[in-house]
Amino acid sequence: MADGIWATGDYRARITAVAITDGRCFHCAGALLDFDEDGPSSPAALPLNVDHAVPRAAGGRDRVTNYVAACESCNKSRQDTPLSPEAARRAAGLWADLDIRQVTVHSRQVDEYLGQAVLRCASCALHLWHVEGSPAHLSCVESVLRDVEPELRSMFPDRGRTWAGVFGVRSREVLVRTVESALWASPAERQAVLVQLPRVLCRNLQRIDDVLTNARDYRDLRDDAAERCPDVFSGLLALAPTTATRRALARVTADAREAALDYQAFTGVRWRAIFRLFLSRNWPTHLLYDHRNRVIALTARQRRHMLSELERIGTVAELFSYFEPPADSPGQQVADVGGGE
Structure with missing residues (x-):
C-alpha cells in the first residue's frame, strides 16, 4: 500500500482509512457508512474520525500507515492512549494487506452538495456487507472458499466474491449442484448462469431445489419473478472534516x-x-x-x-x-x- 502523507481531514486519508477497516470503526466495529436503496438496512453511520494508531503525542505521524478509521466516540475516549499490542498487530496486518487499487470509489467521488465518497460494497452472508476489496472482504472470501478444489474454484466469476457473499459456506455445495443440473447443459451459457444464480436465489436457499430442478437454461433464471439480490451496492462516506x-x-x-x-x-x-x-x-x-x-x-x-x-x-x-x-x-x-x- 502506498504510504500517503495526508492530514486526517484530507478526503484521501478518510477514504483510505475506511478501506483499511472495512467501513467500520477499528475499535468498536460500528458502521461508518450509510447505504443507498439496494444496501442493507442499518442505523445511521457513526461520525468518522481518522485515528492515529501511534498518537501524535507519542511521535506518530500523519501517514496512511499510521491511520485507522474510528467513530468519533471511540476516538475521543482513546485520546493519546497507545494501542494494545494485539490491536497494534491487527492494524499492521490491515495496512500490509490493503491494496487500495482493489477498492472502487465511484466516479461521483466528491458530491458538490453532500461532500460524500461513494464506495462499492459487497453483500456478505456472514457479515452482512464489506467494502469491496478491503482486507476484511478478501480475508472473508478466502476463508469461505478455502476448501473448494482449484478446478471448481476456477469456475467462479469474479474470483468467487459474489458466490461467497451470497451463499457463504454453502458456495461449494451450490456450485456442485449447479454443475449437475440442466443449467449446465450449454457451455456457452454457463457464465451467464453463474452470474445470475446468486442474484435469483438472493440468499433464499430454500429455493435451490426448485430453481435447479425446473430451470432449463439461463433464460429461465433471467425471467424468474423472484426479487433480485443486490450483490453489490453503494456505501456513502461523509468527507466533511x-x-x-x-x-x-x-x-x-x-x-x-x-x-x-x-x-x-x-x-x-x-x-x-x-x-x-x-x-x-x-x-x-x-x-x-x-x-x-x-x-x-x-x-x-x-x-x-x-x-x-x-x-x-x-x-x-x-x-x-x-x-x-x-x-x-x-x-x-x-x-x-x-x-x-
Whole structure:
C-alpha cells in the first residue's frame, strides 16, 4: 500500500482509512457508512474520525500507515492512549494487506452538495456487507472458499466474491449442484448462469431445489419473478472534516431515511437517494408526490438516470422546469428519462 502523507481531514486519508477497516470503526466495529436503496438496512453511520494508531503525542505521524478509521466516540475516549499490542498487530496486518487499487470509489467521488465518497460494497452472508476489496472482504472470501478444489474454484466469476457473499459456506455445495443440473447443459451459457444464480436465489436457499430442478437454461433464471439480490451496492462516506458539517450531513441522512420510508408507504417506490438530494438542497419534496405516477412508472435504471440529471440542476426554477416544463416547450418529461431497459 502506498504510504500517503495526508492530514486526517484530507478526503484521501478518510477514504483510505475506511478501506483499511472495512467501513467500520477499528475499535468498536460500528458502521461508518450509510447505504443507498439496494444496501442493507442499518442505523445511521457513526461520525468518522481518522485515528492515529501511534498518537501524535507519542511521535506518530500523519501517514496512511499510521491511520485507522474510528467513530468519533471511540476516538475521543482513546485520546493519546497507545494501542494494545494485539490491536497494534491487527492494524499492521490491515495496512500490509490493503491494496487500495482493489477498492472502487465511484466516479461521483466528491458530491458538490453532500461532500460524500461513494464506495462499492459487497453483500456478505456472514457479515452482512464489506467494502469491496478491503482486507476484511478478501480475508472473508478466502476463508469461505478455502476448501473448494482449484478446478471448481476456477469456475467462479469474479474470483468467487459474489458466490461467497451470497451463499457463504454453502458456495461449494451450490456450485456442485449447479454443475449437475440442466443449467449446465450449454457451455456457452454457463457464465451467464453463474452470474445470475446468486442474484435469483438472493440468499433464499430454500429455493435451490426448485430453481435447479425446473430451470432449463439461463433464460429461465433471467425471467424468474423472484426479487433480485443486490450483490453489490453503494456505501456513502461523509468527507466533511468538521464536526458541525458532519452533524448536518447526519441530519440530512436521517431526515431522508424517514421521508423515503413515508414515500415508499405511499407509492411503493423505495428511493432514499432522491430524498437525500432534495433535502440537502432544500428543494420542495412535494414535487415527488405531485408526480408520483410518473416516478412509479420508472424502472430502477431510469430512476438512476433521473437522479444523475437532477444532480446537475442548480436552481429551484430549473427543478420546476424539469418536472413541469412549459406547455409551449418540449421540455423534459419525467416519465421518459433514461430510455428503455
